[in-house]
Amino acid sequence: NAGVTQTPKFQVLKTGQSMTLQCAQDMNHEYMSWYRQDPGMGLRLIHYSVGAGITDQGEVPNGYNVSRSTTEDFPLRLLSAAPSQTSVYFCASSYWTGGKNEQFFGPGTRLTVL
Amino acid sequence: DQQVKQNSPSLSVQEGRISILNCDYTNSMFDYFLWYKKYPAEGPTFLISISSIKDKNEDGRFTVFLNKSAKHLSLHIVPSQPGDSAVYFCAATSGGSNYKLTFGKGTLLTVNP
Numbered sequence: 001n002a003g004v005t006q007t008p009k010f011q012v013l014k015t016g017q018s019m020t021l022q023c024a025q026d027m028n029h030e031y032m033s034w035y036r037q038d039p040g041m042g043l044r045l046i047h048y049s050v051g052a053g054i055t056d057q058g059e060v061p062n063g064y065n066v067s068r069s070t071t072e073d074f075p076l077r078l079l080s081a082a083p084s085q086t087s088v089y090f091c092a093s094s095y096w097t098g099g100k101n102e103q104f105f106g107p108g109t110r111l112t113v114l
Numbered sequence: 115d116q117q118v119k120q121n122s123p124s125l126s127v128q129e130g131r132i133s134i135l136n137c138d139y140t141n142s143m144f145d146y147f148l149w150y151k152k153y154p155a156e157g158p159t160f161l162i163s164i165s166s167i168k169d170k171n172e173d174g175r176f177t178v179f180l181n182k183s184a185k186h187l188s189l190h191i192v193p194s195q196p197g198d199s200a201v202y203f204c205a206a207t208s209g210g211s212n213y214k215l216t217f218g219k220g221t222l223l224t225v226n227p
Binding site: 004031032033035040041042043044045048049050058059090092094096102103104105106107108 | 118120148150155156157158159160203205210211212213214215216217218219220
């Protein structure tokens with residue numbers, strides 16, 4: 001299993017550009033989430049999904065869109081990049097049965113917006 | 115308004131000794147708590163968790179204690195090893211939803227040989 005994969009690893013954008021951060025998991029997890037981490041801060045939830053076709057907003061959703069057309073993929077779209085979106089982005093997938101908690105994070109995408 | 119607080123940005127301990135990392139929370143709805151370890155340039159790795167129906171959970175060298183009345187939890191690492199040097203994040207959620215976590219700012223643990 002590859003676990004959770006994220007592409008690209010690094011990206012530099014100009015203000016106003018759009019792009020999609022890719023996230024894929026091969027563990028058949030129903031739950032997936034996107035977080036951002038800024039210097040000196042913990043991770044903050046952007047959007048999450050509890051299954052294919054179902055998404056919802058987290059703590060900091062403005063400027064981002066998501067979709068979940070398959071169980072495996074959960075892309076994060078930046079509509080019009082702003083310097084405030086410079087951050088490290090982590091995708092996570094998880095599975096929880098009540099008795100067993102399993103969650104994995106991807107390696108992250110470091111985004112710089114100029 | 116920070117709902118999960120890790121008030122110590124850093125902690126330094128000697129190899130073989132105990133490391134104690136602390137975490138406080140303010141949201142009474144939180145009923146499930148997790149600890150993550152993060153190395154530079156990697157994603158967080160799940161370490162250990164505890165449900166609010168328990169006050170202690172142990173996994174090898176790692177033990178998490180929960181004091182609900184004080185809204186406080188702590189992670190004990192015994193004995194500490196140099197490979198434990200990393201940033202440790204405390205996270206909390208409600209309803210067992212491990213996909214919707216609220217994180218603290220993290221504590222950098224350095225274990226000196």
